[in-house]
Amino acid sequence: MSNKSKKWISLNLGRKKEVPKASCGCGKTSGGCGSNSVEDQITVDEFNKGAIDASIGDERLKDGFDQVFDVKMSRRSAFKKLTASLLIGAGAVSTSCSVVAGDDAKEKAQIDWEEQFKGNYKLMNDDEKKATVDRLMRSYELRTGKKISMSSKNAEENVLYGYAFNISKCQGYMDCVNACVEENNQDRNSQMQYIRIHEMKDGKGFNFNEADDNYYHEVPAEGHFYMGTQCFHCDNPPCVEVCPVQATWREEDGLVVVDYDWCVGCRYCMAACPYDGRRFNWSKPEVPEEEINHNQHYLGNRMRKKGVMEKCTFCVQRSRAGKNPACVEACPTGARIFGNLLDPNSTIRWVLENKKVFRLKEDLGTEPKFWYFMD
Amino acid sequence: MCSKKYFINKIVCLFILGFVFFSCKHGESEYHGVIDKIESESKDYHGTSLSSEPYFDGVKLIEITEGEHTFLVPERKSAINMFSCTECHTKPLAQMQDGSNKKAHWDIKLVHANQNTMNCITCHNPDNMDDLRGLTGNQIDFNNSYNLCSQCHSKQFEDWKGGAHGKRIGGWAPPRASMTCVNCHNPHEPHFESRWPARFNTQKVIERE
Numbered sequence: 001m002s003n004k005s006k007k008w009i010s011l012n013l014g015r016k017k018e019v020p021k022a023s024c025g026c027g028k029t030s031g032g033c034g035s036n037s038v039e040d041q042i043t044v045d046e047f048n049k050g051a052i053d054a055s056i057g058d059e060r061l062k063d064g065f066d067q068v069f070d071v072k073m074s075r076r077s078a079f080k081k082l083t084a085s086l087l088i089g090a091g092a093v094s095t096s097c098s099v100v101a102g103d104d105a106k107e108k109a110q111i112d113w114e115e116q117f118k119g120n121y122k123l124m125n126d127d128e129k130k131a132t133v134d135r136l137m138r139s140y141e142l143r144t145g146k147k148i149s150m151s152s153k154n155a156e157e158n159v160l161y162g163y164a165f166n167i168s169k170c171q172g173y174m175d176c177v178n179a180c181v182e183e184n185n186q187d188r189n190s191q192m193q194y195i196r197i198h199e200m201k202d203g204k205g206f207n208f209n210e211a212d213d214n215y216y217h218e219v220p221a222e223g224h225f226y227m228g229t230q231c232f233h234c235d236n237p238p239c240v241e242v243c244p245v246q247a248t249w250r251e252e253d254g255l256v257v258v259d260y261d262w263c264v265g266c267r268y269c270m271a272a273c274p275y276d277g278r279r280f281n282w283s284k285p286e287v288p289e290e291e292i293n294h295n296q297h298y299l300g301n302r303m304r305k306k307g308v309m310e311k312c313t314f315c316v317q318r319s320r321a322g323k324n325p326a327c328v329e330a331c332p333t334g335a336r337i338f339g340n341l342l343d344p345n346s347t348i349r350w351v352l353e354n355k356k357v358f359r360l361k362e363d364l365g366t367e368p369k370f371w372y373f374m375d
Numbered sequence: 376m377c378s379k380k381y382f383i384n385k386i387v388c389l390f391i392l393g394f395v396f397f398s399c400k401h402g403e404s405e406y407h408g409v410i411d412k413i414e415s416e417s418k419d420y421h422g423t424s425l426s427s428e429p430y431f432d433g434v435k436l437i438e439i440t441e442g443e444h445t446f447l448v449p450e451r452k453s454a455i456n457m458f459s460c461t462e463c464h465t466k467p468l469a470q471m472q473d474g475s476n477k478k479a480h481w482d483i484k485l486v487h488a489n490q491n492t493m494n495c496i497t498c499h500n501p502d503n504m505d506d507l508r509g510l511t512g513n514q515i516d517f518n519n520s521y522n523l524c525s526q527c528h529s530k531q532f533e534d535w536k537g538g539a540h541g542k543r544i545g546g547w548a549p550p551r552a553s554m555t556c557v558n559c560h561n562p563h564e565p566h567f568e569s570r571w572p573a574r575f576n577t578q579k580v581i582e583r584e
Contacts, residue, residue: 347538
């Protein structure tokens with residue numbers, strides 16, 4: 001990555017080749033020589049104690065208001081305090097520069113720093129995308145000792161993804177939900193699910209208020225039909241419009257995606273979505289290590305954190321490789337059809353042109369790319 | 376003078392009206408809806424670099440052409456354990472059923488239409504067990520057994536050819552490989568069993584209480 005095109009600043013912590021060589025006269029190239037580095041000689045505890053002494057000094061002996069109001073403040077002491085607080089800040093950085101900390105810790109600090117100040121994925125060029133994905137893979141390896149593969153594959157040209165759902169075929173087995181959770185590393189504690197299967201009474205129309213999306217009895221139940229909902233990847237997505245930080249957007253191939261590192265968790269998008277397609281991580285998502293899907297995409301199933309939105313991505317890590325989303329592959333009834341809307345010979349196009357298809361809440365103008373049809 | 380002023384007013388009013396009506400945000404693209412977009416953008420479609428081939432996982436596929444659709448289906452004969460049938464069926468069926476032979480195919484239960492409509496020889500050819508037999512008596516290869524099903528299930532057959540019925544093998548990307556009827560339906564008991572859902576969300580129950 002060229003430094004000129006960087007959209008964020010880097011500190012280059014822990015990079016040995018960049019340790020200044022000429023700053024002291026003793027000839028040592030690393031670790032400091034003692035002539036200008038205080039931190040290296042004293043332990044962290046001693047350093048902190050010293051720093052606190054310097055910053056608050058005799059105020060430690062005072063209590064409550066007195067600490068703040070009953071202070072002799074000269075210019076000299078004000079400068080002293082300022083320097084001391086800067087030193088405390090530098091202490092954090094010194095961990096990553098310190099000779100005591102291992103190379104791994106330094107690298108981790110370096111990665112964390114660069115990840116903290118990286119830009120919005122949407123604005124990154126391919127090199128920057130690759131760099132952040134490499135960092136995330138390395139960071140995972142440093143933390144867990146296990147390797148993952150993470151892709152930053154861009155949208156393919158001449159592709160617009162579309163989905164069709166056959167209401168007469170779905171039997172409510174929920175194999176799709178299972179496959180989705182396993183594929184996309186969703187939080188096991190809160191049992192987050194992107195797909196909802198609504199059990200609807202025959203003859204009542206599409207009545208979502210009376211439908212049951214959490215049934216547990218033998219299926220298909222007599223006198224009921226099943227209708228699945230998930231993110232519809234609208235072509236005119238209202239969730240994208242309301243995002244105050246542009247952490248969610250529509251990709252060229254029609255996928256509506258989220259940059260989990262840019263999301264601030266305001267949940268405007270959740271409120272804007274007319275289809276209940278978005279999910280929020282109220283707690284830190286947890287997946288047992290042995291169940292983690294290691295084939296990941298930056299915009300897809302990589303591990304999320306607390307306080308960010310997520311949703312169905314049509315399994316971007318699979319679909320951009322030419323595979324079907326996990327739900328399509330898992331469905332034993334063939335009720336789910338996925339494909340390229342721009343390919344006139346694709347099966348999804350045949351469905352749209354030959355079956356009687358409809359979409360949910362079409363009058364809203366959201367243009368979902370998720371059609372329903374019947375046999 | 377007055378009429379000129381009136382005229383200018385009129386133009387300004389029209390302009391404002393026009394601005395109000397035509398500046399409404401209607402999506403960011405030049406198309407009215409996604410259908411328009413699909414239609415116009417697929418006119419110069421020239422393929423993608425993606426392929427389903429890496430995901431066929433060694434499934435033996437054969438190419439078939441039905442109507443205007445050409446696609447791949449799994450080869451069937453190599454998937455049948457007891458093929459070829461004539462390895463056991465050395466004599467005509469009537470002679471084998473005289474009681475001198477061990478009973479075979481005891482595990483096959485025919486739950487497909489009713490007894491008046493179908494029995495074994497509606498599909499199987501008693502004179503040549505290695506082939507299937509259509510309603511008119513013509514021979515149908517085991518690899519093309521969908522032609523047998525399509526005799527009654529013509530609507531499903533149309534949907535299957537187009538891709539609205541059945542499942543794909545590999546991914547969405549071309550070339551298209553589709554399962555045939557017998558890959559999902561047991562031809563002797565073609566219906567799907569009812570069963571329990573794969574998952575129950577206990578957290579959702581707690582949240583909604």
